[in-house]
Amino acid sequence: MSLLVISAHAGDFVWRAAGAIALATSRGERAKVLCLTYGERGESAKAWREGRTLEEIKDIRRTEATGAAEVLGAEIEFLDAGDYPLLESTELVDRMVRVYREVNPSVVLTHPLADPYNQDHPAAARMGLQARVLAQAIGYDAPGEPLGAPPVFFFEPHQPEQCGFKPDVLLDITPVFDTKRKAMECLPAQQHMWDYYTDLARRRGVQVKRNAGPNLGLPHTTMGEAYMRLYPQVTDVLA
């Protein structure tokens, strides 16, 4: 079992998917985060206002994201493709195919396909999905075995309703929430997000309890993350 997380910018995987990552690594699974960019232009306003150079900002972001991945027990790789705008290209998709073939993920997480506030996010998702299909083809020229059909989950965008994000999976992250909080605290430039995403986890936790039913005895402090499936769930038990 292994988890691949495709993140447009260096911080996205922390706010939106750290719970799922920490759950996977706590079960002993491999987790790999693939950051297409550092978010150096679009998501580093504080550093720009402080007068940092582009290279300095990339360094800061890489260090922070690497620290967060470490807290989560995940590998991390940066493709440094340049953000704002993140340009889609055959070459970048090809690099992603190779990552798929190497990791052979059993589950994939990425951004949803619409975000009117940030076009880099859907661009990352489109390339991530394109690469997943290419990696499945034996005729695609890249090392490794053809990929299976790992399910894809979209993690939650910043303004979910404006992105057509309707949660269809509520993940109980209570046992690893402290780890998620620590990972968030690796990103000091966005300190206002720590509480914002703690509140969100609590809110999604209330929905975990609501949808699991009152008689399940989930604690008052249940914390959650929300996801959408791209493909239908395959199962042998309805539950």
Next chain:
Amino acid sequence: MSLLVISAHAGDFVWRAAGAIALATSRGERAKVLCLTYGERGESAKAWREGRTLEEIKDIRRTEATGAAEVLGAEIEFLDAGDYPLLESTELVDRMVRVYREVNPSVVLTHPLADPYNQDHPAAARMGLQARVLAQAIGYDAPGEPLGAPPVFFFEPHQPEQCGFKPDVLLDITPVFDTKRKAMECLPAQQHMWDYYTDLARRRGVQVKRNAGPNLGLPHTTMGEAYMRLYPQVTDVLA
């Protein structure tokens, strides 16, 4: 664990959900089918053409559906509410609340909420969902404990695309397909449906394999049933 299946007419649960029922009973779980009507007016054309009376037709349908339920290892109850049209009423919903409170299902199956070919189907679903919410309220005046929040799955209608039915769960019913076939054969008046729903199970089976990925080693003969969730899935593992 227990399964409650809410079926507008006597035969619906067989064509559309027999696999899920047989899987549940094969795991030793309780399964109960609640038929709101016998389908005596709307789904018994052959018997009417043969000149049967209303009561005869109800008898035939009850016998057939009871036989199918038996094959599946499920209990069955008929509310005889009258079909074509199935009228929504507070009294009928109240009877359904009592069934919910008695069965205390961990999973509920019913029709989708839209069907331009048969308004009884969404009427059954609306009442089934209404009753589920009422049964959750401690203040609702009916025996038994308040219900939890069992997930609800819509089973597949006859013309899925015209009913807004987009499968988001593909259930592997391979181990119990023979049982489903036997249950279908309990309904001799609709013999043309036996092959139709066998073909459909094969088609959904192909999709099970496609979405599970080629490397899972599912057999060529995988059979499936398709479902839609009404509420988000609650889980502690993304898979």
Next chain:
Amino acid sequence: MSLLVISAHAGDFVWRAAGAIALATSRGERAKVLCLTYGERGESAKAWREGRTLEEIKDIRRTEATGAAEVLGAEIEFLDAGDYPLLESTELVDRMVRVYREVNPSVVLTHPLADPYNQDHPAAARMGLQARVLAQAIGYDAPGEPLGAPPVFFFEPHQPEQCGFKPDVLLDITPVFDTKRKAMECLPAQQHMWDYYTDLARRRGVQVKRNAGPNLGLPHTTMGEAYMRLYPQVTDVLA
């Protein structure tokens, strides 16, 4: 071939479907308009302001609608079920089933299923669709043969975009537009609608030309009506 038009109020069929009706009768087909109400409360503001009584208003509306139907060469029947609100009932649906069985329509026209400006319209449509399905069942207790599966077209509501109305059929009514205009002029209380619906016919006519292609040689004065299908089109030629 015969056409059944189910209209909530006495005037609806004129503004929205007179072109289709006139085309049918010009081809020698039977056309029948079924008005569930006279629109006596909800669509007769002018008469109320003039101090007419309820009965007088019904008389006026019946006379006007009868005149319009006559211009179009169509039969008309009024069920006088009471408007604002038009209440849905088993009895009213049963009366409609009998009309279906008697007319045996090859095509059905009615209101779309959503209209936030007028709940009588979707109520009429829901009953019209319910009755159509009941009339198909041999087991439904009403005189006549079971109905086939006539296609259903929704005609255009007053504010189409707010009713989820996306035209998927553009009907060329150029040859009968003069007849439609004459039928509209049978409704003097709503004189401002004559030009409004003439403009609309011109607008839909432009779309007829646009979607038929410039090389078809349709005249500059093409007039149109827009419809939505409820069920898929059955055909043996794609065109």
Next chain:
Amino acid sequence: MSLLVISAHAGDFVWRAAGAIALATSRGERAKVLCLTYGERGESAKAWREGRTLEEIKDIRRTEATGAAEVLGAEIEFLDAGDYPLLESTELVDRMVRVYREVNPSVVLTHPLADPYNQDHPAAARMGLQARVLAQAIGYDAPGEPLGAPPVFFFEPHQPEQCGFKPDVLLDITPVFDTKRKAMECLPAQQHMWDYYTDLARRRGVQVKRNAGPNLGLPHTTMGEAYMRLYPQVTDVLA
């Protein structure tokens, strides 16, 4: 200017619309809350567990809601129509028409039209919208002048994404948030909701700032409420 708020149960208007109400009354406008039921069965679990009788529970809820309305400077009226289920009826709609004619609201707030967790909410909304259209008709037999066309806003349901709720209006309630909090504190049985809806107001406040643009100088503590419009906005300035 006057505001009419149609609430299925006694508490709904507080959690979801207290900010809009307090803003209206702070501008000197009339605000009236119409509670169709006390929420005595469906939203009073704590009181039932304490062994209260139906009448006691109604009393408690009336007292609490009246207190909250007072804090907000709003009138309140209870129709005591019975909840779980809230039954739709011509009589209840007629009573609502009379309220519309008396209040002559310039703005209407109510529940959204879908809520798979609580069917009373859409039932209240459907009746509220039906009554609004009937009240507009001069031919509808009720005292008072025909209503204009007040805009309708849906307030936010408890699990917005599952109810198809996409905010299209973000209301800045910062100046009256303390009043909203005081109104919430009038409902001691649902104390866990105080913080939940404070968190939500903060979350919607972040979105107010995001969508208003960083250069507007809104304070860090901006609080918000989210709404959906049913009808298009009419304006003479795009902003």
Next chain:
Amino acid sequence: MSLLVISAHAGDFVWRAAGAIALATSRGERAKVLCLTYGERGESAKAWREGRTLEEIKDIRRTEATGAAEVLGAEIEFLDAGDYPLLESTELVDRMVRVYREVNPSVVLTHPLADPYNQDHPAAARMGLQARVLAQAIGYDAPGEPLGAPPVFFFEPHQPEQCGFKPDVLLDITPVFDTKRKAMECLPAQQHMWDYYTDLARRRGVQVKRNAGPNLGLPHTTMGEAYMRLYPQVTDVLA
């Protein structure tokens, strides 16, 4: 206050947004029209049939559009990016970022994101939205201050329902309609559009009145334009 209008071809802003532009300039605000192309290939059929060269056609279109902008009191700039197809490129988006930074618009108007009749329109919109987000980032390398978050309105396409265009703002353009008509008359090659868009303004005007309510006393001759919001409205008054 300033208005930025992003138009794929030279004429689009006239037919679809001249009312909004004239309202803005009549209030003394700055308005700037940015035409990405002259519409020289796709929207100049008459000139091509007359045998004009590409350069002649560009000249004609520039002159006409400049005249229309002048009538409206707006600035106009042409990027001459080439139409049919309008190709999306980083360079073109970068030029648009610079316009955003210079104009610092408080409101943005552009095409909707879907148009199956003309792919240049959504291409212009996609680039316009991309540029808006890039212009907001302090890290994006272009002169000027980071942009705020100006609301974006989509203006009405030629066949609105086929483009998923559901008006959610109806703008009353009565006071400036004569100016809009004069601007339209600056485009003599498309004379058939003058009446078409006058009819449309009348039709949208009827909807302005309908949705504003009869008691507002709007004149019979109310003229309107329809818009869709991309982002939620931010306000401190529900109205």
Next chain:
Amino acid sequence: MSLLVISAHAGDFVWRAAGAIALATSRGERAKVLCLTYGERGESAKAWREGRTLEEIKDIRRTEATGAAEVLGAEIEFLDAGDYPLLESTELVDRMVRVYREVNPSVVLTHPLADPYNQDHPAAARMGLQARVLAQAIGYDAPGEPLGAPPVFFFEPHQPEQCGFKPDVLLDITPVFDTKRKAMECLPAQQHMWDYYTDLARRRGVQVKRNAGPNLGLPHTTMGEAYMRLYPQVTDVLA
């Protein structure tokens, strides 16, 4: 009358549209299949596993598809644009414009615009639609007369519900089904598809009968293909 079929890979037109093609040629109409690629990488797994080279695979696919087209009485042309991924380019679109201008189709068939399992399919459709619009413009620099406005039909994807495919045209292909089967048998590498698409034709045939109505006397063996329209149907008879 002529039919243009735009197919991403060499086999697509056979499984999904062979019935429509055979119907057209059986009426004496011209039919042309345009294959953008051979499907050499993405849809030739068997040949890759057998160790064939890229050129060998292209040859096999070309031969097979040419044979299938021959059986159907259709012309076929291959653009060899390279699959997995099929890259969108101005040059490729331009080649397609020239085909449109030469064939002057009265009907166009292509893939739907969404397919999460295969991004080549929507890429082919987007280019096909782009080219159609460009070919309509007299100002577009390519030989031949400007195209009219041929209707566009999307053929059925492999997993229709996951691609947003809701059939709105059901085509009766009974008279030519044997020909379709023979064309499928020209593709021996995908033998498992022969029965799969025969089953599908039977399933769509059941829907042809259902939607045409029982009284039409269609044979039990009716076979069908499903399509979606992109543009509204233009007609002078509702049927």
